[in-house]
Every structure is written in structure tokens, then in C-alpha cells.
Amino acid sequence: MKIIDQNVVIDGIDKTILNFLMEDAKRPILEIAKNIGITGAAVHQRLRKLEKSGLIEGSRLIIDPRLLGYKTMAFVGVYLDKAVSNPLAVNKLKEIPEVIECHYTTGNWSIFVKVLCKDNEHLMKVLNKNIQGIEGVSRTETFISLNQQINRQIKI
Amino acid sequence: MKIIDQNVVIDGIDKTILNFLMEDAKRPILEIAKNIGITGAAVHQRLRKLEKSGLIEGSRLIIDPRLLGYKTMAFVGVYLDKAVSNPLAVNKLKEIPEVIECHYTTGNWSIFVKVLCKDNEHLMKVLNKNIQGIEGVSRTETFISLNQQINRQIKI
């Protein structure tokens, strides 16, 4: 777990550059530069500074998993027998490709995960065989996302 | 809501290309091409085909929001008075920048949202003022993510 002890200080120009690229990482730098009113070289310098600061983690190509048959998204609250088995359970969850998020949360559950499956049958297999099969998992509660209406990054 | 009625058919080479770029959208195409054993031009052709199919939604620059002071992530289950107020509530949620995901789910809640705030005080403001202030919202249940251990896309 990475410890964050200090914020990165950025100005309005940095924010504009980041907001552009957070929407579309392939947006030409010269276009962004023209929009701001500085040259492409200046934008590039700022991007290098932001990369070095660790604020920029990288870039990802975003695909629509539904077009590959992944049509069932679900959230699963996981109860663990003892709190001590948490890191072990997380390691086991990492090995399940259908698990795309995993959180250690306050409240009823020890662990909260987001899974993406092809259909309900696939989800059932992941729940019963993979997740329930992990040592220490006593019970799970599942919520199927019938429709995701918002999916975005924070506006900075 | 986009209706998906047919899957996009892709082969192993397409999968390899996509998996590379889903991890790092800036990965040089020539490098990927060499890895597969075809030319960069061929990789381009396939990418254009995949874009046209709608499978590729775009690319995003990924930043670490914690370095900008956004250190509190939470999941909020929202109870609505009547099911009919759902689309209206979603529209109101879209106007709250701290709401980064919104799902229509099975189970106890009508709507399930993921919010990203600077700290607990900020979260409290978003909950009490913004979310609870939406017409039709009767009650909310909040789970704070103390630590996100997995965050990835589906492996195809």
C-alpha cells in the first residue's frame, strides 16, 4: 500500500492539460496547447513534470466489455472469518481475473469486490467456486448492476 | 442506455494488441507488432477495425487522485421513495462531480454510487447536502473504502 504524505501542487494550466487527457489520452498536445495559449513544447514540459511527480499513473485503452460478451457486472460483499486473513484473501482474489476491483471497507463486510462476468451463470461459478472457495470466506452478498449510468474520473 | 445485441468477434492477435494497450495506451505499436510477429501497419489496420466496431471506446490518462488530496473513496447505497424517480435521481447525481460511478442494482438499494472526496468532512457534505438533497432519496448507507487493493480492467 502506497503511503501518500504530500499532495502534488498544480496550477490551472496543469489542470486543463490533465482534464483534456483524462477524457482522451490521444488528444494531440498541439491542440491542447493552442487551446491554452502556449506552445506544444511547454505542454510537454509540464507533462513530464507531472509524470515525475507520480500524479500521472499511465494511460489505458478503454474497451466496452459488453461487446465481448461480458454483460454481468456485480458487487460482492465478502465476510471473512477473521480480520487477519485479509491479505491472504486479497492475494487469492487477485488470481481471479473476473475480479476487477477490491476494497477493504468499513461496515458489515470485510472486503468489497466488483466482478465482471459474461452472464449470470458465469457469475454463479465465480461466486461459488472461486470466491467462496477462498480460505476464510464465510459468506457473500451479491448485488448485480443492471445498468451503469455513470462511469468517469474525478473532475479536477 | 446502449443496447448490445451482438458481440464483436476478435481473434488472438486482436486480443494481444488490446491487452497491451489496455495496460498502457502509449505502448509503441511497433513494439507490439514485433512481439506478435507482424508489421506495425498490420496492427494499425486491426486497431482501426476494432475502433469502427465500437469495441474501443477511447483512451484515458490515469491519475492518482490521492496526490490531489482526494483521499476518501466511498460506496453509497441509495434508497428511493418510488422506482419512478430513478432517471431523475441519476440526472441529479450526474451533476455531483464527486460521483464517479452510478449503478442501478438488484437488492436493497435502488441506486448504488461510488464517490471520491477529499476527506471525511467533504464526504459528509456530499452525502448530507448533495445526495440526500435529491428529490426522492429517503435514506443512504455508506461504506468507506479504507484501501483499494485491486483496480484493473477485465483480462481478455
Add this chain to the structure above:
DNA sequence: ACTGAAATCGTTGCTGC
């Protein structure tokens, strides 16, 4: 920190296989 130009590298289009 930014500019402007030069060099480098990635992308796209074309022709032939």
C-alpha cells in the same frame, strides 16, 4: 517557464503479394 525550430518517432496510405 516559455518559445521556436530541428530531430526523432509514431501513424497512415498505397501498392503489390
Add this chain to the structure above:
DNA sequence: GCAGCAACGATTTCAGT
């Protein structure tokens, strides 16, 4: 559907301010 090459466009670097 892919290779090879040429033309284009974008990124990156660097001296100068």
C-alpha cells in the same frame, strides 16, 4: 489480411530568452 515503403503528423529535445 499482411509486407514494405513513402508521406505525413505528432512528440521530444534543446539552445536561447
